[in-house]
Amino acid sequence: MINFKEKVIDLIIQEVDSLTRDEIAASIEIPPSYDMGDYAFPVFKLSKIFRKAPNLIAEDLASKFVNSDYFEKIENKGPYLNFFIDKSKLVETVIEEVLSKGDGFGSSKLGEGKTVIVEYSSPNIAKPFHMGHLRTTVIGNALYKIYKFLGFNTIAINHLGDYGTQFGMLISAYKKWGDKEVIEEDPINELLKLYVRYNEEAEEKPELKDEARYWFKELENGNQEAYELWSWIREVSLKEFNRVYDMLNIKFDSYAGESFYSDKMQRVLDELNEKNLLEESQGAYLVDLEEYGMPPALIKKSDGSTLYTTRDIAAAIYRKETYDFYKNIYVVASQQNLHFQQWFKVVELMGYEWAKDCIHIPFGMVSLEDGPLSTRRGRVVFLEDVLNKAVESTLEIINERNPDLENKKEVAKQVGIGAVIFQELFNQRIKDYVFSWERTLSFDGETGPYVQYTHARANSLLERGSFNIGDQVDINLLLSEDEIDIIRMIYDFPGVVMDAMEKNEPFFITRQIVELAKGFNKFYHNAQIIVEDEELRKARLLLTYLVKNTIKVGLGLLGIEAPNKM
Ligand code: ARG
Numbered sequence: 001m002i003n004f005k006e007k008v009i010d011l012i013i014q015e016v017d018s019l020t021r022d023e024i025a026a027s028i029e030i031p032p033s034y035d036m037g038d039y040a041f042p043v044f045k046l047s048k049i050f051r052k053a054p055n056l057i058a059e060d061l062a063s064k065f066v067n068s069d070y071f072e073k074i075e076n077k078g079p080y081l082n083f084f085i086d087k088s089k090l091v092e093t094v095i096e097e098v099l100s101k102g103d104g105f106g107s108s109k110l111g112e113g114k115t116v117i118v119e120y121s122s123p124n125i126a127k128p129f130h131m132g133h134l135r136t137t138v139i140g141n142a143l144y145k146i147y148k149f150l151g152f153n154t155i156a157i158n159h160l161g162d163y164g165t166q167f168g169m170l171i172s173a174y175k176k177w178g179d180k181e182v183i184e185e186d187p188i189n190e191l192l193k194l195y196v197r198y199n200e201e202a203e204e205k206p207e208l209k210d211e212a213r214y215w216f217k218e219l220e221n222g223n224q225e226a227y228e229l230w231s232w233i234r235e236v237s238l239k240e241f242n243r244v245y246d247m248l249n250i251k252f253d254s255y256a257g258e259s260f261y262s263d264k265m266q267r268v269l270d271e272l273n274e275k276n277l278l279e280e281s282q283g284a285y286l287v288d289l290e291e292y293g294m295p296p297a298l299i300k301k302s303d304g305s306t307l308y309t310t311r312d313i314a315a316a317i318y319r320k321e322t323y324d325f326y327k328n329i330y331v332v333a334s335q336q337n338l339h340f341q342q343w344f345k346v347v348e349l350m351g352y353e354w355a356k357d358c359i360h361i362p363f364g365m366v367s368l369e370d371g372p373l374s375t376r377r378g379r380v381v382f383l384e385d386v387l388n389k390a391v392e393s394t395l396e397i398i399n400e401r402n403p404d405l406e407n408k409k410e411v412a413k414q415v416g417i418g419a420v421i422f423q424e425l426f427n428q429r430i431k432d433y434v435f436s437w438e439r440t441l442s443f444d445g446e447t448g449p450y451v452q453y454t455h456a457r458a459n460s461l462l463e464r465g466s467f468n469i470g471d472q473v474d475i476n477l478l479l480s481e482d483e484i485d486i487i488r489m490i491y492d493f494p495g496v497v498m499d500a501m502e503k504n505e506p507f508f509i510t511r512q513i514v515e516l517a518k519g520f521n522k523f524y525h526n527a528q529i530i531v532e533d534e535e536l537r538k539a540r541l542l543l544t545y546l547v548k549n550t551i552k553v554g555l556g557l558l559g560i561e562a563p564n565k566m
Contacts, residue, residue, distance in 0.1 A: 001097040037082030054079035106494040111152030114326035124161030125237035126191040140331035142506035160257025168216025173198040187236035261314040334362035364432035390416035414561035422448025454517035458548035477539035513554035
């Protein structure tokens with residue numbers, strides 16, 4: 001696709017050899033509205049070089065740039081040069097690019113030869129997979145897809161919380177009160193009950209705490225009984241989690257969770273010791289971080305068991321050695337900011353230069369309309385229930401709006417789940433937000449169903465108008481304002497995907513496709529698409545196709561399906 005910004009630079013650099021391309025690129029602005037041009041270049045920087053007032057420099061340059069193949073107009077306005085893209089060139093290049101790249105529109109080979117790890121979701125086994133896990137799961141999945149689309153070798157890791165002293169508690173509780181069959185019926189709820197009961201009884205009988213510690217040590221020591229129980233707990237939990245991942249259409253390349261690193265901890269301890277970073281404090285070991293304004297990182301408890309932080313350090317070293325990552329990304333709630341700052345620092349102090357390539361991608365909290373989500377007060381909202389409810393409610397809506405739709409159940413699934421994902425990815429990730437059923441499932445406004453519906457509408461127009469992808473089209477028929485607005489948004493799409501990658505913010509894509517859907521619906525409202533005039537019809541159908549394709553690619557990057565009918 002023609003890069004018009006590069007063309008602006010080409011022009012400027014011909015006249016101004018004292019600035020580099022990068023310097024020029026950094027100065028180029030996007031004017032607030034298109035009647036001021038597509039790009040603006042402020043000439044202030046040049047006044048020293050040319051020893052003239054900026055206004056005069058702009059005037060002078062504008063007069064030199066009269067004939068350009070890529071711009072229909074280059075105007076000076078005060079100290080600015082404003083560049084207006086040649087619209088037929090724009091339409092032509094967009095059409096060519098979308099038709100030739102199809103599903104790969106916006107993709108690139110930028111990341112070739114580089115490996116990016118995206119660690120996300122990472123729930124704790126034997127605990128509910130609840131609403132609070134939705135954000136890491138869908139943000140992580142979108143980032144995974146975006147990096148892949150840009151050519152990176154991408155690895156999705158689910159760093160399951162499958163280790164730690166709480167498993168000593170569970171093993172001990174199971175040995176006292178557990179019933180295998182009951183648990184297999186409803187694993188998470190039953191295991192949770194055991195856990196809660198154990199904690200309650202331990203308040204009266206402190207010896208239970210010792211027993212739990214004992215069992216965790218046994219697990220760490222490889223005791224057969226402890227190991228088998230733990231591994232069964234992991235298996236039944238994962239089975240439940242996988243139901244949710246299947247609904248979301250998510251697959252991981254690795255489920256190496258915390259337990260995976262249990263035999264890789266000693267090395268971390270030894271290394272920290274050798275590098276003189278470890279300090280003893282009342283029988284426990286830690287790395288002092290006072291100098292960096294942080295509390296110490298706890299590495300080993302006084303009873304000898306290792307900790308969450310230690311496992312993260314071991315995991316990062318393992319990942320570097322196994323995958324030689326270019327970036328190692330952690331999509332984890334902002335409550336864990338300090339945890340990540342601490343152990344990133346420890347890895348840096350250990351002398352690993354790749355510490356800087358470990359990136360924590362935090363996000364804000366989700367709450368429900370009637371209050372916060374809290375596990376302790378028993379207001380656990382299972383993610384699976386939310387997804388099921390979304391699918392059921394969507395099915396009801398379809399039954400009202402389009403009762404004869406084929407594949408109703410499948411479409412309800414695609415739309416219901418898509419709606420939930422879309423809502424999650426609609427805002428900047430760091431913002432806290434309130435989950436609203438009404439907003440999520442609405443077919444109007446800035447929602448997933450609205451965008452999917454626009455896609456389906458485009459599809460049905462293409463079918464009704466017998467669109468043929470090979471048809472020659474007269475570009476001059478696509479130059480009015482509504483059409484150009486749409487074309488511009490499509491032109492911008494690859495750049496938006498890049499921004500989403502660079503800032504690790506899928507919401508850029510979400511916003512772009514909502515705007516595109518709105519633009520298309522406006523066009524659809526103002527102009528008929530399937531018209532008598534064959535040339536006009538072909539041109540408008542082609543535009544419809546470009547929109548459909550871009551929405552589909554965008555939804556796909558977010559992990560959302562694009563049904564053809566709904
Ligand atoms: N299991 C943890 C939790 O549910 C999240 C793990 C985050 N990842 C990590 N490498 N620490 O809070």
